[in-house]
Amino acid sequence: MAEEAAQEQQTDPAASRPVRCIVKLGGAAITNKGELESIDAASLRSACAQLRQAMSHGGAAGKVVGMDWSRRPGDPTGPVVDVEGLSEMGGLGLDSNFVVVHGAGSFGHFQASRSGVHKGGLHSTLVKAGFVATRISVTSLNQEIVRALAREGIPSVGMSPFACGWSTKQRNLESVDASQIMLSLHVGFVPVLHGDAVLDELLDCTILSGDVIIRHLAQLLSPKYVVFLTDVHGVYDRPPSDPNAVLLREIAVDENGSWSIVKPALKGNKKGVEISVAAHDTTGGMETKILEAAAIARLGVDVYITKVGTEHSLRALKGDTSSEDWLGTVIRSSR
Ligand SMILES: Nc1ncnc2c1ncn2[C@@H]1O[C@H](COP(=O)(O)OP(=O)(O)OP(=O)(O)O)[C@@H](O)[C@H]1O
Numbered sequence: 001m002a003e004e005a006a007q008e009q010q011t012d013p014a015a016s017r018p019v020r021c022i023v024k025l026g027g028a029a030i031t032n033k034g035e036l037e038s039i040d041a042a043s044l045r046s047a048c049a050q051l052r053q054a055m056s057h058g059g060a061a062g063k064v065v066g067m068d069w070s071r072r073p074g075d076p077t078g079p080v081v082d083v084e085g086l087s088e089m090g091g092l093g094l095d096s097n098f099v100v101v102h103g104a105g106s107f108g109h110f111q112a113s114r115s116g117v118h119k120g121g122l123h124s125t126l127v128k129a130g131f132v133a134t135r136i137s138v139t140s141l142n143q144e145i146v147r148a149l150a151r152e153g154i155p156s157v158g159m160s161p162f163a164c165g166w167s168t169k170q171r172n173l174e175s176v177d178a179s180q181i182m183l184s185l186h187v188g189f190v191p192v193l194h195g196d197a198v199l200d201e202l203l204d205c206t207i208l209s210g211d212v213i214i215r216h217l218a219q220l221l222s223p224k225y226v227v228f229l230t231d232v233h234g235v236y237d238r239p240p241s242d243p244n245a246v247l248l249r250e251i252a253v254d255e256n257g258s259w260s261i262v263k264p265a266l267k268g269n270k271k272g273v274e275i276s277v278a279a280h281d282t283t284g285g286m287e288t289k290i291l292e293a294a295a296i297a298r299l300g301v302d303v304y305i306t307k308v309g310t311e312h313s314l315r316a317l318k319g320d321t322s323s324e325d326w327l328g329t330v331i332r333s334s335r
C-alpha cells in the first residue's frame, strides 16, 4: 500500500487538537551511548522536567500528579497514591498536546548491528533472534521513558511502531496506522513512540529510526514546531569532536528540499557538512537527522536541534528560539 493511501486511512487530524510540538529525545541525549543499556538518568530527568515546564499553562508549574504507580527497584513498599486528593482535582493544568519520540542510543542499536536486523533476512536465525533482542531492548527503554514522564505528571502512553502495524518497503515507510496516536492525543494523552525493528515488504525486516517517524508524524499532524534534543548543541560544519567545528545556527530549505547554511557565513563559501557516524549506529546518526529535519522544514514546520538539559532545550520546547543568545540549529523553509 502506498504511503499516501495509508495516510488516507487515518482518523481526520482536523478532528483532534492541534499538536504543538513533536519532540525527539535522542538516544545520544538520554542514554550513555558507550555503555550497553545504560540510561543517562540526569538527562532523562531534566528532559522530562523541561517538558512539563513547557506544557504548563502560562509557564507556572502546579502540583505534580505522579502517575507511575509501580514499584521501583529497591523500594520495598511501592508508591503511596493519594486517591482521594486526585479524585478532587479539577485537571492536570497541562497543555499536553505534544508527541514524544525517542531514539535507541545504547539500547537496541547494539543488538541490531550485531545481528544485521537493519539489512533484513528473517530466514536467518541470527537476524530473527536479533529482531527479538532489539525489540526487548528498545521497548524496555520506552517503558523507562514513559515512567520518567509519568513521574513528572505527564499523561504519557507508550506506543511501539511495530506493534501498531507500521512497516517499510526497502526501508521507506509503507504502511502506517496512526489512528491510536490521534485518538490518544484527542483524549489528552502524550504518545511516546520510539525507533523500532519493523517488518519490511522487500527485506523482511529493518530498523525504523525515530527521526523518520518524526518526519512522518510531522506530515500527518502539522505541529507548530519540532525539537530534536541530542548530546551536542546542534549541527556543526564537521564532527563536534574537532576543536575547529563551527555550530551552524540556521539552515534554510528550498521547495526542492535542498538546503543551505544561512548562519554563520562560513569562510571559503563552505556549503557541506562533514558527519561521522558511530560504527554500531544502524540508522545513519546525524546524517539521517539532517535529511529528515530538512523534509520537515520543507513542510513549513520549523525544526530546532539542540542539547538536552540546557536552558536552550527548555526554550526550544517552548518554541522560543528567536533571540540571538539561543544556542542550537534552526532548520526552516526559505519560503
Ligand atoms: N557535523 C556534525 N554535527 C553535529 N553532530 C555530529 C556531526 N557529525 C557527527 N555528529 C555526532 O552526531 C551525534 C548525534 O547524532 P545521533 O543520531 O547519535 O543522535 P541522537 O538522535 O541523540 O541518537 P539516536 O540516533 O541514538 O537516537 C553526536 O553525538 C555527534 O557527535
Ligand SMILES: C=C(C)CCOP(=O)(O)O
Pocket: 027, 102, 103, 104, 105, 107, 108, 109, 112, 134, 138, 194, 195, 196, 197, 207, 208, 209, 210, 211, 282, 283
Ligand atoms: C531499535 C533501534 C535501533 C531504533 C533506532 O532509532 P534511532 O535511535 O532513533 O535511530
